[in-house]
Amino acid sequence: PTGLRALADRADLRIGTAVDMAALADDDAYRAAVAREFNTVTAENVMKWEATEPQQGVHDWAAADRLVDFARANRQKVRGHTLVWHNQNPAWVTEEAFTPAQLRAVLRRHIIDEVTHFRGKIWHWDVVNEIFNDDGTWRDSIWLRNLGPGYVADAFRWAHQADPKVKLFLNDYNNEGVNAKSDAYYELVKQLKAQGVPVHGYGVQGHLAVQYGVPADTLTNLRRFEKLGLQTAFTEVDVRMPLPADPIKIQAQAQGFTALLQACLLADRCVSYTLWGFTDRYSWVPGVFDGEGSATPYDENLSPKPAYAALRDTL
Ligand code: XIL
Numbered sequence: 001p002t003g004l005r006a007l008a009d010r011a012d013l014r015i016g017t018a019v020d021m022a023a024l025a026d027d028d029a030y031r032a033a034v035a036r037e038f039n040t041v042t043a044e045n046v047m048k049w050e051a052t053e054p055q056q057g058v059h060d061w062a063a064a065d066r067l068v069d070f071a072r073a074n075r076q077k078v079r080g081h082t083l084v085w086h087n088q089n090p091a092w093v094t095e096e097a098f099t100p101a102q103l104r105a106v107l108r109r110h111i112i113d114e115v116t117h118f119r120g121k122i123w124h125w126d127v128v129n130e131i132f133n134d135d136g137t138w139r140d141s142i143w144l145r146n147l148g149p150g151y152v153a154d155a156f157r158w159a160h161q162a163d164p165k166v167k168l169f170l171n172d173y174n175n176e177g178v179n180a181k182s183d184a185y186y187e188l189v190k191q192l193k194a195q196g197v198p199v200h201g202y203g204v205q206g207h208l209a210v211q212y213g214v215p216a217d218t219l220t221n222l223r224r225f226e227k228l229g230l231q232t233a234f235t236e237v238d239v240r241m242p243l244p245a246d247p248i249k250i251q252a253q254a255q256g257f258t259a260l261l262q263a264c265l266l267a268d269r270c271v272s273y274t275l276w277g278f279t280d281r282y283s284w285v286p287g288v289f290d291g292e293g294s295a296t297p298y299d300e301n302l303s304p305k306p307a308y309a310a311l312r313d314t315l
């Protein structure tokens with residue numbers, strides 16, 4: 001192998017990207033770069049519940065299976081993303097249609113179906129995504145309202161039952177450093193462990209912005225979760241900036257990418273570092289953050305930016 005993945009192999013690190021399945025099918029340069037640069041991949045959207053079960057009991061695994069096949073052909077591991085979230089649920093999953101007991105059964109069925117479908121083919125599952133607010137309180141969702149916070153332990157147990165070998169992760173943003181949100185995760189992990197719940201990893205999305213910088217205690221935070229017995233991972237790294245880009249922002253961006261990579265390499269059990277898209281040609285950022293963009297290490301023409309060289313030099 002060449003590219004970042006060859007260096008990551010030597011560092012015993014998995015380096016990854018979220019994959020846009022339309023781009024993978026239609027864009028030869030994109031497809032070549034996914035294979036050349038990365039030794040793990042994540043489905044940007046096609047493993048989310050709205051994609052896999054558009055009508056109750058009617059599954060569509062085709063796009064996700066294509067990614068799993070691509071990964072196998074290119075000797076890449078697959079991070080499964082994501083089983084339980086407040087976003088991108090199927091339209092049929094509503095509080096009007098189901099009682100709380102039925103919602104619990106529906107969620108259980110979903111988790112067992114999906115984890116079973118991919119059994120043996122997924123390296124990590126992001127079991128629950130974004131369950132806390134930045135102030136450390138529980139995020140409101142159909143799951144919290146109807147099942148209470150115990151839905152998290154249930155979700156991990158159901159996933160483990162369906163594939164006892166896969167590593168099961170929590171995942172969130174704004175949880176890089178030690179703060180109210182990561183404190184809430186720390187307390188939750190202690191409780192889950194005390195209850196014997198199969199939880200194996202703490203996922204740090206790593207959606208940074210040059211205007212906010214990188215929390216200086218990111219490594220300290222990873223380490224405290226590792227001391228609880230968890231693996232850690234950066235799962236969705238990008239570093240956006242207010243547009244237009246300029247050399248200072250581009251330099252700050254490179255530092256943002258490398259600060260997280262260094263933390264991962266310095267930690268004891270940080271097993272992967274995944275970009276949420278590697279090229280500005282397909283990044284989700286401009287569509288969601290008004291006036292911001294240029295958030296990935298390759299520009300729209302698939303030319304590397306300083307962040308790419310910075311990642312390479314850090315590995
Ligand atoms: C985003 C995708 O990148 C977009 O294509 C989609 O429209 C919305 O979701 N945190 C997550 C990811 O965990 O699943 C989100 O992905 C980005 C934020």
